[in-house]
Amino acid sequence: MSEFMCFSAQENRTTIPGKLVSGRYRQPFGYRVKRSKGTKDFYLTMTLHGKGLFHNGHETCECPEGEITLITPGTPHYYGTPENTEWEFFWCHFVPKEDWLPLLQLPEAIKGIRFARFENAKEWQHLAGAFTSLIRYNEESHLFSERLAVNALEEILLLISKNVQETQHPMDPRVENTIKLISQHYKEPFNVPELAAMVNLSPSRFAHLFKIQTGESVMEMLNKIRLRQSKKLLETTSLTIAEIAEEVGFNHPFYFSRQFAAFYGTPPAFFRKHKLPTTN
Known part of the structure; x- marks a missing residue:
């Protein structure tokens, strides 16, 4: 499986630090992304259907429907769609504000890659709605679009943190x-x-x-x-x-x-x- 993730994929361009970008993908088996040196920003995904596969160069974890994954800055990462599935997911690259950092303290699935599982369908739909708003504002171009996108991202992070607050350790x-x-x-x-x-x-x-x-x-x-x-x-x-x-x-x-x-x-x-x- 690690060979599929690491050696078969071409190196992807790194993201521009500080630039908030987002989207929604539906990708079949064969979709792969490789960033062997990581990025300077955080990368967040939310799996809507199917599942994604993540690898950090040493370990592998899955992100099935109902889970979010957060890749931390500097973490080598390789991800894609495994066999016998189609992966539909929201994604976002961002650099957090200082006061957002406590919201990012999620459980670690594997080194450098954090996750959260949503069991409450209503909360999951709320999160999906916030992600939809983020993508819409990012696609718009008017006086308030950038600020609205940032506000939507903050709502996403707050909802995720709220979901895991009983299991995560608070910031020291x-x-x-x-x-x-x-x-x-x-x-x-x-x-x-x-x-x-x-x-x-x-x-x-x-x-x-x-x-x-x-x-x-x-x-x-x-x-x-x-x-x-x-x-x-x-x-x-x-x-x-x-x-x-x-x-x-x-x-x-x-x-x-x-x-x-x-x-x-x-x-x-x-x-x-x-x-x-x-x-x-």
Whole structure:
């Protein structure tokens, strides 16, 4: 089965980080996607009929009708439709807001791939309705379409979290407090040992706990927070690139520009000039 998932599929292009994309597919046996290095965003699926097969390079799990699957950033993944079935599913690539992270703490099916099972038909239909709205808003192009799409995605994540709240472990308060701290003081030159000391953990234990709870390292999250703030400043102020870099906590404008281009797919100067749309 792993040979079907890994070796027979061609490598697919990675997604653009920060871009909210979604859709609904009905795929027969032979449909396969391969991203051996993972992506920088989360990937969510909701199986409507049939089942999908997921592989992380070492283990395999199924996502049958009534289940959702969430692939975390950086997880190598291979997925497709197994034999004797047709897989119909909703899907969505997204980068979460900081306050969404507790909603993503789902049980792990295999390493890097989380899941939730819906037994309540009414709740499942509610979730499907929210997913339908997300896709519709993503296809529209008007003043409020982007915000409506983000709101629909938040509703999806809230419904999933609500469904599993009795079985999932809540976010560790030490991780939650760290997220609040770096979100409010992102300009500060934080490092892992310093943050670990604030919550009375060793650096290695803190780094491991944070990664397990959020799906990314604390420095990756801090970098993402800084880049999001820099995007707002590019859109709403006349500050120079160097001033924005300093304002959000980057010591060197060149390094900031490289990080911005890697995250948003374009250098900050080009982004500002052309006012490129993003959902991040």
